[in-house]
Amino acid sequence: MFCRDFFELWPRAVVTDLSRLHSDHCPILLKVGVEDFGPKVFKCFNSWFLREDFERTVRLAYALAPRGGSVDRTIQLKLQNIKKAIKGWWVETKAKEEEEWKRLKENLECIERVAERRDLLDREREDRVMLLKRINELVKIKGRDLRQKAKVKWAVDRDENSSFFHGVVNARNLNNRIVGLKIEGQWVSNPKLIKDEVLLQFQERFTEPLTRRPKLWFISRLCHVLKLEGKEMNLLGALSLKSFTKPIDNGVKPYLYQIESASYPIRAEENPTIQECQIEDNPSADKEPNSTVVP
Template sequence: MFTSADVISSRNYLINIGTWEGISRPVIIANIYGPQTVREKALLWEELKGIIQAIDGVWIMMGDFNAVRRPDERFNSIFCYRTARDFNKFIQEVGFTDLKMGGFRYTCFRNDDIKLSKLDRFLISPSFLDIAPKTSVTALPRELSDHCPILLSTTKPDFGPPPFRLFNSWLRREGFEKTFITSWNNFIGFGTPDQYMVAKLRHVKEALKKWRATEHPIEEATLIKLKKEIERLDQEAESRALNIEEATRRRDSFKKIAELEKLRALDIKQKSRVKWAVDRDENTRFFHGHINNNNSKNGIDGLMIRVVVH
């Protein structure tokens, strides 16, 4: 539930600042109506940029921006390069994400539905994607209006279990090779050669999934335990010198944590699919941001069949 604490308004925006149950940071919901002229739009973007920089929090910006970002967001309508340039610059400078929209491609229909444009959209801050990475936007049927209502959803439709994915880091983890060889050699099947191979690979896949489902919680618990042990020894070191056994245990704990964190970073890097990521770059927040952006762009949020969204 959102509770408004303060409001900033003008002719072109209504900004509500408040709290959202379950979110520790302030939440800012901004409803925008873009002006008509190119100059007025540019001034509005500068004004909004100043407000965004002044108010730290989780931003959700929505409305009719009266601007498009690309030529394909207009049909039978004039594309203004200057307006698009200024709008894109604004989005880039504030660091917001323009969520991929499902449903209808255009949101505004003018002149007996001859001129079509995508003027309505949601722009959200990276901090919102951190909280709700499965966020999606859908343009719903407009019925009697000349604009389509757009719906922001923070839940992902259930299309069944995700497909199996083998992470490169598994090859470095203890137990992977044994699980693979055992399941490969112990398989008993029948059928044509291709059917036999498919069944055998499926058998190996299930064995690896069970192995990982067992090992992952153990790794997480081990990581927490090691960090607590280092914290305890650090506190001890503030009041006395650590003995040889304690110093060795602390050094070994650091080494084990580094190994586990490196494997975790490899998984995050593989998920992010950032082509230019280098091996020693372990900026997990950066990679998580790319993962969330990829999910918002590549996800299938629903199917529209005869103007009904499923």
């Protein structure tokens, strides 16, 4: 029960299967409507950069944009002014190209009718060649926009099957369109309610669960602890633990600690497990640091 040609003509059609409570078959409801979800997202097409007046429009809008207090506000105002100028420029350009398209087709048809009655003159042949060249340019520009809308890249750039691109665009819009949502057990098709529900779902999933993040207070406290004998210690190079040897099992499991440090002397009274550990002030000396076996 699917007709591809129907959806190409009416891409916004919606098919709904109704309940068969009051019928001996499954009734199908077909609606063709336009859902207003607000203004469309601004898109910039690559073909705009090929037009001569596009760059001039952008430069003029950038120069005439108002300035705000901060840098961020100024950039925002400039982008808004450029967007507004491009929208107005595109409406005028599109209308002019449509009028030019109709005029070129009428002139070409007129020359073709003359060619059926008599041979064309040299000037008429040149006019026909120029008309065909301009028509092909407009067709190529429209095909480039359709390829960008459909997000399809052809292996051969000259293949511009407009019907195929229209089908791809309509199919993509049909798949991405939200016809309705089931909210609290009820089917809702109102665009405003659908937008509010989608926004609520995203807010629940991306809201910060912690109202107050933990502060890294231990860094300042660690710096305070590592201040020994009036010398500020480097957090990265304060202690250089070369190696910790394995416990030596001689009945009482003594431990052998071998520690190298440039500025942190460890005293026996600070750690009861180490009776004596002398660390050289100069780790680059040839003398090895003293190691003590503590029973």
